[in-house]
Amino acid sequence: MQMIRVGFIGLVMLALAVVPVVANAIDEPFYVSLFTRMLVLAIAASSLNLVLGYGGMVSFGHAAYLGLGSYVVGIGFYHAANDGMDWALNGWLHLALAVVIPGMAALLIGAISLRTRGVYFIMITLAFSQMLYYFFIGLERYGGDDGLSLWYLSDFGDVMDLNDDSQLYYLAYGLLVLVLFTLYRLVNSRFGMVVRGAKSNERRLMAVGFPTYRYRLVAFGISGAICGVAGFLMANQSEFVSTSEMHWVHSGDLIVMVVLGGMGTLFGPVLGAVGFLMLEQYLPELMEGVCHIIGGESCGIAGEYWKMVFGPLLILIVLFARGGIDGLLQGKVGRNV
Amino acid sequence: MSEALTIEGLVKQFGGLTATDHLSLSVTQGEVHAVIGPNGAGKTTLIGQLTGEITPDAGTIRFAGRDVTGLAVHRRSMLGLARSFQITNVLADFTARANVALAVQAHQGHSFRFWRKAATDPRLIGPAEEHLATVGLADRADVTASSLSHGEQRQLELAMALATRPAMLLLDEPMAGMGPEDSARMVEILKRLKGELTILLVEHDMDAVFALADRITVLVYGRAIATGAPEQIRNDPDVRAAYLGEETGDA
Amino acid sequence: MNWILLIEQTLNGLQLGLLLFLLAAGLTLVFGIMDLVNLAHGSLYMVGAYFAATFTAWTGSFVLAVVLTLPATLLVGAVVEIVCLRTLYDRDHLDQVLATFGLILFFNELVRLVWGPAGLSVPLPEFLSSSLELAPGLIYPSYRLAIIIASLLAAFFLYWLVARTRIGMLIRAGASNREMVGALGVNIRFLFTIVFGLGAALAGLAGLMAAPISTVEIGMGENVLILAFVVIVIGGIGSIRGAFVSALLIGLIDTVGRAFLPDVIGGFFDDEFADAAAPALASMSIYLLMAVILAFRPEGLFSARNG
Ligand SMILES: Nc1ncnc2c1ncn2[C@@H]1O[C@H](COP(=O)(O)OP(=O)(O)OP(=O)(O)O)[C@@H](O)[C@H]1O
Ligand SMILES: [Mg+2]
Numbered sequence: 010m011q012m013i014r015v016g017f018i019g020l021v022m023l024a025l026a027v028v029p030v031v032a033n034a035i036d037e038p039f040y041v042s043l044f045t046r047m048l049v050l051a052i053a054a055s056s057l058n059l060v061l062g063y064g065g066m067v068s069f070g071h072a073a074y075l076g077l078g079s080y081v082v083g084i085g086f087y088h089a090a091n092d093g094m095d096w097a098l099n100g101w102l103h104l105a106l107a108v109v110i111p112g113m114a115a116l117l118i119g120a121i122s123l124r125t126r127g128v129y130f131i132m133i134t135l136a137f138s139q140m141l142y143y144f145f146i147g148l149e150r151y152g153g154d155d156g157l158s159l160w161y162l163s164d165f166g167d168v169m170d171l172n173d174d175s176q177l178y179y180l181a182y183g184l185l186v187l188v189l190f191t192l193y194r195l196v197n198s199r200f201g202m203v204v205r206g207a208k209s210n211e212r213r214l215m216a217v218g219f220p221t222y223r224y225r226l227v228a229f230g231i232s233g234a235i236c237g238v239a240g241f242l243m244a245n246q247s248e249f250v251s252t253s254e255m256h257w258v259h260s261g262d263l264i265v266m267v268v269l270g271g272m273g274t275l276f277g278p279v280l281g282a283v284g285f286l287m288l289e290q291y292l293p294e295l296m297e298g299v300c301h302i303i304g305g306e307s308c309g310i311a312g313e314y315w316k317m318v319f320g321p322l323l324i325l326i327v328l329f330a331r332g333g334i335d336g337l338l339q340g341k342v343g344r345n346v
Numbered sequence: 347m348s349e350a351l352t353i354e355g356l357v358k359q360f361g362g363l364t365a366t367d368h369l370s371l372s373v374t375q376g377e378v379h380a381v382i383g384p385n386g387a388g389k390t391t392l393i394g395q396l397t398g399e400i401t402p403d404a405g406t407i408r409f410a411g412r413d414v415t416g417l418a419v420h421r422r423s424m425l426g427l428a429r430s431f432q433i434t435n436v437l438a439d440f441t442a443r444a445n446v447a448l449a450v451q452a453h454q455g456h457s458f459r460f461w462r463k464a465a466t467d468p469r470l471i472g473p474a475e476e477h478l479a480t481v482g483l484a485d486r487a488d489v490t491a492s493s494l495s496h497g498e499q500r501q502l503e504l505a506m507a508l509a510t511r512p513a514m515l516l517l518d519e520p521m522a523g524m525g526p527e528d529s530a531r532m533v534e535i536l537k538r539l540k541g542e543l544t545i546l547l548v549e550h551d552m553d554a555v556f557a558l559a560d561r562i563t564v565l566v567y568g569r570a571i572a573t574g575a576p577e578q579i580r581n582d583p584d585v586r587a588a589y590l591g592e593e594t595g596d597a
Numbered sequence: 598m599n600w601i602l603l604i605e606q607t608l609n610g611l612q613l614g615l616l617l618f619l620l621a622a623g624l625t626l627v628f629g630i631m632d633l634v635n636l637a638h639g640s641l642y643m644v645g646a647y648f649a650a651t652f653t654a655w656t657g658s659f660v661l662a663v664v665l666t667l668p669a670t671l672l673v674g675a676v677v678e679i680v681c682l683r684t685l686y687d688r689d690h691l692d693q694v695l696a697t698f699g700l701i702l703f704f705n706e707l708v709r710l711v712w713g714p715a716g717l718s719v720p721l722p723e724f725l726s727s728s729l730e731l732a733p734g735l736i737y738p739s740y741r742l743a744i745i746i747a748s749l750l751a752a753f754f755l756y757w758l759v760a761r762t763r764i765g766m767l768i769r770a771g772a773s774n775r776e777m778v779g780a781l782g783v784n785i786r787f788l789f790t791i792v793f794g795l796g797a798a799l800a801g802l803a804g805l806m807a808a809p810i811s812t813v814e815i816g817m818g819e820n821v822l823i824l825a826f827v828v829i830v831i832g833g834i835g836s837i838r839g840a841f842v843s844a845l846l847i848g849l850i851d852t853v854g855r856a857f858l859p860d861v862i863g864g865f866f867d868d869e870f871a872d873a874a875a876p877a878l879a880s881m882s883i884y885l886l887m888a889v890i891l892a893f894r895p896e897g898l899f900s901a902r903n904g
Pocket of ligand 1: 360363365383384385386387388389390391392432
């Protein structure tokens with residue numbers, strides 16, 4: 010089973026590595042942007058996995074850090090375009106700020122939220138992300154409700170050109186690999202052991218002498234920072250920055266990806282993000298197809314209302330396959346708790 | 347001889363119930379001090395207050411020469427106060443080795459180390475395996491805690507407490523739920539620790555208590571009704587009436 | 598300061614607060630008694646609004662629509678509880694969050710299928726479409742006054758139900774000690790269904806009352822839901838009294854803050870900054886309030902479990 014799992018994950022990573030090549034060869038550039046989105050969301054889901062999967066903190070506000078990361082790019086662009094501040098388009102600056110600002114925000118939000126437990130924690134992270142959502146809606150200057158269209162992307166000079174979809178794709182791929190490697194080191198380090206231990210039995214950890222709050226808080230901050238990187242990529246991929254990406258429903262999507270792929274495993278969120286976007290992309294067609302096969306009429310409707318299947322599907326996954334895709338690959342059927 | 351732990355006028359109420367009732371008690375450096383008493387006497391509540399999980403309503407707790415009454419749980423642990431839990435409380439999904447390694451890690455200062463792998467760090471694994479050997483779990487190091495037998499989990503509890511290199515152990519019924527064989531093994535382990543460590547032992551198993559204790563305090567309704575050497579306690583008529591459940595003959 | 602405007606905004610805040618209370622009351626009961634996080638509560642609010650739209654169109658009378666909507670949302674709530682939520686009580690919070698998140702997607706699509714993607718509008722009932730002059734110069738729409746009165750009546754009904762009836766006694770007992778109620782031999786399953794249905798009807802009531810003064814559209818419950826969460830967190834989970842106090846607090850601060858904060862900020866900073874930042878800051882005010890309260894009382898103002 011382990012062989013199958015490693016093989017499958019290796020295959021997915023390998024397949025992801027050649028997407029632009031294949032897409033250009035078959036002249037379907039659309040796939041490059043679809044798969045860039047997958048990589049971006051894989052990074053975001055991986056960051057959430059650090060707190061949710063490894064740390065047991067059900068953060069329902071990660072869309073906010075994603076949004077903060079993308080607004081770094083958006084606001085930089087705005088000043089470069091309108092105030093002639095060319096330096097504000099510097100890609101390295103964007104990347105650095107997209108790590109620091111969401112990271113700081115996560116530290117602040119975490120400092121308050123982590124004082125609470127259970128349902129409170131879920132609702133408070135939710136509420137704070139919604140606060141940031143409204144904050145940016147209120148900022149008329151940067152587009153408010155309507156968002157900002159980016160005519161210029163983050164500028165990396167001669168190093169790379171993000172207007173080229175393939176280059177952007179490989180930047181995302183490289184960052185995903187970097188994030189995964191960092192997370193791998195992190196969760197296996199002394200720090201990671203404390204965070205995972207606190208998920209398993211926080212009371213015990215305090216009894217042996219760990220001030221668990223600090224460790225959980227730092228993990229939360231790191232998670233926010235990594236999620237900011239995804240936001241940076243997302244802005245450059247969609248060439249658009251808007252508050253709608255920060256809406257809490259997207260935080261829910263991220264949780265779904267983590268659980269769909271497999272919580273607390275390194276590659277689970279990657280599989281989850283790929284699976285989620287595949288479903289989003291192909292479930293409508295699939296339903297329409299199934300409808301035709303069973304001889305239904307006006308099958309367009311079946312395709313259009315795919316979320317009616319997706320919603321209950323989610324419920325079923327939760328109820329019966331908590332290990333997610335990665336759990337299935339490990340041969341765990343049923344719930345793994 | 348100096349006092350390792352001194353409790354003065356400790357009071358804890360849960361609603362109308364007084365779980366600890368103006369309790370004063372001192373434990374001498376290096377002794378095994380047993381606390382016995384019927385169910386609900388307030389023994390676990392006492393340990394909870396000593397470790398800082400439960401905040402007392404009144405009274406002071408001094409440990410290693412300083413007032414620790416208001417100190418956070420993890421700080422007391424760093425001062426050398428370690429506990430084992432009455433109901434086994436280990437990290438169920440971690441291996442025995444990883445459980446103890448975490449406790450070792452706790453003792454080695456802060457854990458803001460983000461890069462090196464902990465599972466192969468000799469500074470953690472070496473001591474962890476030593477402590478596992480001390481409690482007789484050397485060959486079970488790779489087993490997940492939840493797959494250990496009940497008796498082994500109790501031994502793991504103890505190993506985790508030892509791994510923080512405490513000056514004093516607070517053991518809450520280490521033999522709870524054990525068969526006679528496991529109990530005897532635990533008594534042997536504790537005998538070996540005796541002398542090295544100060545131990546406050548809460549236990550219902552009287553054979554174990556009389557085998558290990560230097561002094562015994564009897565707790566009833568949160569109050570200490572007697573403190574003394576084992577022989578003294580065994581023959582104390584109040585204790586026999588209140589706790590050992592025996593008729594005093596002339597009753 | 599403009600007193601008329603202040604009173605007007607206070608009334609608006611009161612109205613928002615009361616609507617939030619209706620929404621939060623059901624949620625907090627469900628949290629307190631069943632220990633269930635229900636993200637789909639906002640969907641019941643939406644369903645209430647859609648029912649109101651349809652029934653108004655059918656019967657031509659808003660009052661009749663109200664009479665029909667309440668039992669209808671209660672029924673929807675009970676069905677959802679029996680079919681789906683019942684299996685979630687002994688699951689952890691993450692499972693509950695995910696499953697009820699799935700329910701939201703389902704409800705949104707269902708509504709789209711039944712009512713179509715376009716928003717609906719519900720006309721103001723004829724007899725409430727005018728305005729009243731409450732005081733010289735203070736003219737206030739009578740429909741909004743009606744919302745305030747109706748919500749207060751509902752709140753009193755809830756108070757009576759919880760404080761004075763046998764069901765209420767069980768609800769109170771359940772919020773502070775679930776095992777005990779089970780030990781009393783009460784049919785817990787039935788009690789849970791009733792409580793959930795009641796919460797759904799209250800959410801439906803809030804939705805239907807909001808319908809004529811807002812657009813009835815898909816996803817309309819999603820943002821209100823978060824406000825209801827803030828209300829519950831501040832009030833203390835499981836506490837109806839807490840929900841009432843904090844709902845009014847939030848309603849007032851949000852409304853009055855949005856109306857007056859720009860002026861206040863304008864008094865301290867230059868106009869450009871005030872114009873840019875004031876709306877953003879005003880919309881953050883209630884969340885900041887939540888942060889401050891939680892920093893001092895992580896359990897909220899009135900925690901049901903701690904008395
Ligand atoms: N958190 C709490 N809230 C309310 N009452 C409590 C709490 N913890 C303990 N009690 C009560 O305090 C009393 C003392 O409990 P404690 O657990 O300390 O007894 P114990 O001596 O350890 O008993 P046992 O021998 O059964 O372990 C009991 O009556 C118990 O019901
Ligand atoms: Mg006990």
